[in-house]
Amino acid sequence: MRRTRRSSPHLRIVTVLGLLATLLLPLGLTVAPRATAAPAADPVRVMPLGDSITGSPGCWRAVLWNRLVTSGYTDLDFVGTLPTQGCGQAHDGDNEGHGGELVTNVADQNLLPGRLAATRPDIVVMHFGTNDVWSSIAPDRILAAYTKLVTQMRASDPDMRILVAQLIPMNPSSCAACAQRVVEFNARIPAWARATSTDCSPVTVVDQWTGFSTAGDTYDGVHPNASGDDKIAARWYPALAAVLDAGVPQDPGDPGDPGEEPGACTARFRAVSSWQGGYQGEVTVTNTSASAASGWTATVVPAAGARLAQVWNGTHTTAADGTATVTNAAWNGALAPGASATFGFVATAPATAGAPAATVTCTAKTPAA
Template sequence: MPSPLKALCGVFAAVLLTASPAAADESTVDEAGEVVAAAPVRVMPLGDSITQGGSIGGYRLDLATLLRNTGRTVDFVGSMTDGPGSMPDRNHEGHPGWTIAQVDAQVVNWLRTYTPRTILLHIGTNDMYGSDPAGAPRRLSALVDKITSQAPASDVFVSTIIPIRFADATVRNYNAAVVPLLRAKAAAGKRVHVVDMYPAVPISDLPDGIHPNAAGYSKMATVWFNALSSVPGSIGDPRQPGGSCTATPRVTGTWSGGFQAEVTVTNPTASAITGWTVRFTLPGGHTVTQVWGGTASGSVTVTNAHYNGTVSPGGSAGFGFIASGQGTAAIGTATCSSP
């Protein structure tokens, strides 16, 4: 039964305009020293009809599957409900036909109501064939500023918009203008992350020239998932059915044809663990070519070395690796299990 103090804190979190949603997603340890599962991470898919996704659920369908398959506990939030009846989580904040200004006019109310921990923003498509496409980057910048002011502890993932068959030059100009604006916000300390969605969806995946088909939405889901996985905490930690450790990956260096990374294994429980195994994913075409601090079996599984398998309560160990391949350096997900 929840304590009165926790219930009171929940009331204050719902009332305060700038309440931090991150605190509600942190795991706790009970009196027996066992890790208590965190509440689902609230994620708000935000935008227009491309976020709404029609009857097939858009990118949200495959993104939810990717999250579940990697042990993430995420709750999509928003005032809208769309997608197939078999879709476990159909909530979102995607509004067909809406422009940046229309989203801007309502976003504070949505953030206040749903207090998302993480926001996925794809907006601007309807501005491209409106009366002022040249002003769209300025409007997006103002919208992101409003979001980060209202929810400063939330991670805001803002993507470039996907192609429009009959307005490709306009879309390219918009994307080129918004990226430096967004990066400047991140450099200023705001939790803003740029996601390059434009190259992920080819024109051939846009039957009407604007909206993706299922294949296009699936590609969008992969891009969102990789971006979320690269920011610790944005989708919580994966469940560890085989043990009680966590794995946090970090890219430490990149070059043409490969990258270097390290993975920190942490023991959050009150008892020592004696051995760990980390499994992780890499971008397509990348393979692990060298590992230190662990023993590789297969291309994406590493077990502890003889000297770092025992991790004390609250302690950590780790390993590093080099991956070879073309494309963006990234580690999609990393899970840890112990005996």
């Protein structure tokens, strides 16, 4: 496990003793230091991910960076394909906050894998979806995009730590409905995170909405001013510090204990047919790791109050909130790299439910290195 190092007075002692030894060597005297500095670990790489609230200029990142450094978290590297965009204070400004971007477009166009490959983050700090909410995109579709991005993050690093914000309030003059849309979308995030989180790659929800005022903390009803930047950084700080204190694995794919461990996979939902009061769905699980999988588990979170009633080509359990966990059958668990397995199900749904939709995620069992 890798942890950030807090700066230590022992390093300063070693530096002074080393200088003293250099001065005394011509006199035939030597000084042996009492301590030796440990080899520097690679810094923990943190990607701030989102839209203009994160990147244009996204000055909460500067506030957060300086608070972390002041608190002793010295082995940090904020990463992203975009450079610093102002803010008027020294900080590590690399970020992945693209102004105007929709999270649904990033998912649909597969823009994230290239950005991950270029920056190799250990932790992703994500405030993303404001433009989607403004565009009146359905929460189910936004959450499906979240799920796809998380899957791509785990393909980059199976142990990715992911912090996801409940969005700051929004009340632009041109969108009277936006304020309530944010409330409704934020209400869905905790259940999505519980269904998506894994032991190896936990998803932590950070409440950026509570206590944030569009009147006092933004300059246009959407983008934070200096007061808003301080509030956003203050909410990110304890969640990120907790992850840093717990430590992150040294590298993606570090050798672990013998046996089997979760591997990378993707899950895709498809509605086969529907009727009033229910529908037939299908989920395809694909092994995206470089190793063969000996089994898989999929999580299905049906939208609009639907519940899985029958499953074939897998076995399932359903939680009280309707979340279903499906494990492979005896004959379809083994998947070569790139191979897929499909299971089907029938779901019951309220008569008022709209088109069938579900958020799906998966893990695969692969041999440990």
